[in-house]
Amino acid sequence: MMRTRIVIGVLMAVPLVAVPPLLGLGWQNTLNSMLIASLFAAAFNLLMGQGGMLSFGHSAFYGVGAFAVLHVMKAAEAGFPFPTPLLPLVGGIAGLLLGAAAGFLATMRSGVYFSLVTLALAELLHALAPNWSGVFGGESGLSSMRMPWLGIDFGSPIEVYYLTLAWVAVSLALLYAYTCTPFGRLTLALRDNERRIRFMGFNAHATKTLVFSISGLFSGIAGGLLAISTETASYGILSSQVSAMVVIHTFVGGSTIFLGPVLGASLFTLFSFLMSEVTRAWLLYQGLIFVLVMLYAPKGLAGIFEAHWSNRGRLPWSRLAVPYAAALASSMLISGATTFAIQIIEQVFSSPYKAAALGTGVWPPVSVLGVSVLPASFITWLMIAAAFAAGIAGIIRTRPVIATLWADGSEGDAPAVRVPTSTAA
Amino acid sequence: MNTNADPVVLVLNDLQKSFGDLGIMRGVNLAVRRGERHAVIGPNGAGKSTLFNLISGALPPSGGSIRLNGRSIHGFAPERINRMGLARSFQITSVFGRMSALENLRIGVMARHGVRFDLFSPVKAKRRINDDAHALLERIKLRHRANVPAADLTYSEQRSLEIGMTLATGAEMILLDEPTAGMSREETAYMVELIREVTTDKTLMVVEHDMSVVFGLCDRISVLVYGTILATGTPDEIRASQPVRDAYLGTEAV
Numbered sequence: 001m002m003r004t005r006i007v008i009g010v011l012m013a014v015p016l017v018a019v020p021p022l023l024g025l026g027w028q029n030t031l032n033s034m035l036i037a038s039l040f041a042a043a044f045n046l047l048m049g050q051g052g053m054l055s056f057g058h059s060a061f062y063g064v065g066a067f068a069v070l071h072v073m074k075a076a077e078a079g080f081p082f083p084t085p086l087l088p089l090v091g092g093i094a095g096l097l098l099g100a101a102a103g104f105l106a107t108m109r110s111g112v113y114f115s116l117v118t119l120a121l122a123e124l125l126h127a128l129a130p131n132w133s134g135v136f137g138g139e140s141g142l143s144s145m146r147m148p149w150l151g152i153d154f155g156s157p158i159e160v161y162y163l164t165l166a167w168v169a170v171s172l173a174l175l176y177a178y179t180c181t182p183f184g185r186l187t188l189a190l191r192d193n194e195r196r197i198r199f200m201g202f203n204a205h206a207t208k209t210l211v212f213s214i215s216g217l218f219s220g221i222a223g224g225l226l227a228i229s230t231e232t233a234s235y236g237i238l239s240s241q242v243s244a245m246v247v248i249h250t251f252v253g254g255s256t257i258f259l260g261p262v263l264g265a266s267l268f269t270l271f272s273f274l275m276s277e278v279t280r281a282w283l284l285y286q287g288l289i290f291v292l293v294m295l296y297a298p299k300g301l302a303g304i305f306e307a308h309w310s311n312r313g314r315l316p317w318s319r320l321a322v323p324y325a326a327a328l329a330s331s332m333l334i335s336g337a338t339t340f341a342i343q344i345i346e347q348v349f350s351s352p353y354k355a356a357a358l359g360t361g362v363w364p365p366v367s368v369l370g371v372s373v374l375p376a377s378f379i380t381w382l383m384i385a386a387a388f389a390a391g392i393a394g395i396i397r398t399r400p401v402i403a404t405l406w407a408d409g410s411e412g413d414a415p416a417v418r419v420p421t422s423t424a425a
Numbered sequence: 426m427n428t429n430a431d432p433v434v435l436v437l438n439d440l441q442k443s444f445g446d447l448g449i450m451r452g453v454n455l456a457v458r459r460g461e462r463h464a465v466i467g468p469n470g471a472g473k474s475t476l477f478n479l480i481s482g483a484l485p486p487s488g489g490s491i492r493l494n495g496r497s498i499h500g501f502a503p504e505r506i507n508r509m510g511l512a513r514s515f516q517i518t519s520v521f522g523r524m525s526a527l528e529n530l531r532i533g534v535m536a537r538h539g540v541r542f543d544l545f546s547p548v549k550a551k552r553r554i555n556d557d558a559h560a561l562l563e564r565i566k567l568r569h570r571a572n573v574p575a576a577d578l579t580y581s582e583q584r585s586l587e588i589g590m591t592l593a594t595g596a597e598m599i600l601l602d603e604p605t606a607g608m609s610r611e612e613t614a615y616m617v618e619l620i621r622e623v624t625t626d627k628t629l630m631v632v633e634h635d636m637s638v639v640f641g642l643c644d645r646i647s648v649l650v651y652g653t654i655l656a657t658g659t660p661d662e663i664r665a666s667q668p669v670r671d672a673y674l675g676t677e678a679v
Binding site: 177178180181182183184185186188189191193194195196197198199200201202203204206207210 | 449475481483502503507508512513515519520521522523524528529530533535536537540541542543544545546547548549551554590593668
C-alpha cells in the first residue's frame, strides 16, 4: 500500500516538475490554477469527506487567505522585508484564525444547520467586504506586485508556478499525513458517529472546531497562492459561487478518496480553460457533468477508478472490453447530440444571429465543432434526436451486461471506499 | 486501576427527571457496590433507559444527586463522566460503521491513554495503543475480523464490538443497555459468557429484559417501576419479593 502511494506521488510529481517549462504561458497559468483549486478542494474535503461536515461557505477562508497575503504584499512593496516564498503562510494563518472562530460557532450545530451557518457566515463577509475599503479594498479590491527575493524576481508565470507547486505538494503531503495521526483517525470516527465519541471521552465540539480550523488553514494557503499568482483580490472571491465551486469539484472528483477532490478540481479547472474559449455555455456543461456524476457515480470519478482498481484481479477484463467500448460509443453519441443541441440554441439566441435572422427572414447556417448546420432544418434536429436515442438505447442495452459481469467478477459490491483504513499496525 | 477503597462506586440519591410536567424519574435511590454485577429491570416505560441517560450524562437530571466514586457528576458532559471512569454501551448498536473493527476499539484505547489531539505522530507508531487494541479485540473474540468495516460485521459481532468499545476507554464502571436485545437463544448465551469474561475486574450495571440473562449474570437486581426503585436485592430475594411479583414479574417468570 505504502509503495503504491509513493509510486502515485512520483508519477504525479515528475511531469509536474519537468513539463511546464516547455509549455506556453496560457498552459503554465492553467496548471497553476489547477494546483490551487486542487489544494482548496483537498482542504475542503478534510472537513467534508473526513469530518462529515458539509460547508457551504468555504470561500470565506479561501478569500481571507488571499486578502491577508495581499496586505503583506503591499507592505513588502512599501519596504517591509517579507520573503515572497513564505507569503502563503500568511494566508494559512488568516484561514486558521477565521476557521477557528467560524468553526467554533458553526460546529455547535450539525447537518443542515451546520451548512446553513457556514453559508450565512460567508455571505456576511461577502456583503461586508465591498463596504470596508480598509480591509478588503472596497468594490475594486486590492492589488499589489510580487517582490523579488534572494535573486528570484517572481516575475514570470513559471516562477510562480514552481512556488505554487512546492506549496501544494507540501500541503497535500501534510493533509495526507494528517489522516494517519491519532487525531486524523478520530476525525473519521467523528464523521461516522459523533455521539459515540462523546461517550468514549472525547469532546466532540473541540474536535470539530479543530478539524474546521485545519481545513481553514489549508484553504487560506490556497487563497494566498491565488493572490500571489494574480496579484489582486476583490470581494468576488468571497462569493457563494466560489463556495459552490469547491463543493462541485470535490463531489465530482469523489469525496471518499484522498485524491478525489484533487482530480475533480484539476479536471474542472482544465475544462473551464479549454471550454471558456470555445463556448459561453461551458458552465452549463459543468452543471450537466455534475448532475450526471451525482446520479450515476455518486462516489465521483475517483470512486470509479477505485472500484476498478480494487477489483482488478477479479474482473473479467476480456469480456468487459466489448460492452465497455459499446458504452463509451453510446456515451459519445449522447454527449455529441447534447453538444450540438446546446451549441445551436446558444448561437441562434445570440444577438447578432437574432438580428440577422429577423432582418432577412432566413435562418442562416451556424457552425458547431467545425460542422455547418441549418438550425431551422427538420433534418438537423432529426439527426440529433436519432443520435441521442441511439446512445440511450446503447446504454440501456450495455448496462445490464456490464452489471452482470461485475457481479460475476467481484465478490459483492465494490468495497465502501474511504480514506486509508489500513493504517492499523 | 482505581485504588479507591470505598465499597460503593455509584450512588443515586433522590434522582429526579421530568420532561415538562411529566415526571419520569421520581426519586431514585440506588447504590452500586464495587465489583458487583447489578441489573436494572422493570416494565416498559419504567424509565430504565432514562436512568442510564442520566447516569452517563446524555441528559441532565432535574433534581437529586449522582455520585461516582464519591464525586458528584450531576450535569456533567458525557466525555467528562467517561474520563472519570464510567462507560456505557447503547441499546441500538452505535459503532463507527466505515472503520475497521480494530479501529473502532483503537479510538477508545486512544482515549484511555489520553491521546486526543495528537497531530504530530502516526497512530501506527503508538505501540501501546495498538497492542491494547489488539488485546481487546482478542478478548471479544473478533481477531479474525480485525480489518472488516464495522458496518459489514454480523449483528452479533457488532454487539460484541459494542461491548468492546465500552471497555476500550478503560472505565471501571460499565453500563450495558440491553446487551442481548434482538439475539437468538444461542447468541444470548454466548453474549452472557462474553460479558462475564470481559467484566471480571469491573463494576457492571446492566439493563436487560431477558430474565435468564438477569438471573444468570447478576449478583444484585433493582426493580424500577414508574420512576422509583421498588426493591433491590439478590436474585433470590427479588424472586421471593411479593411486591415485585405483583408489579412486574408475574408468576411464570420465576
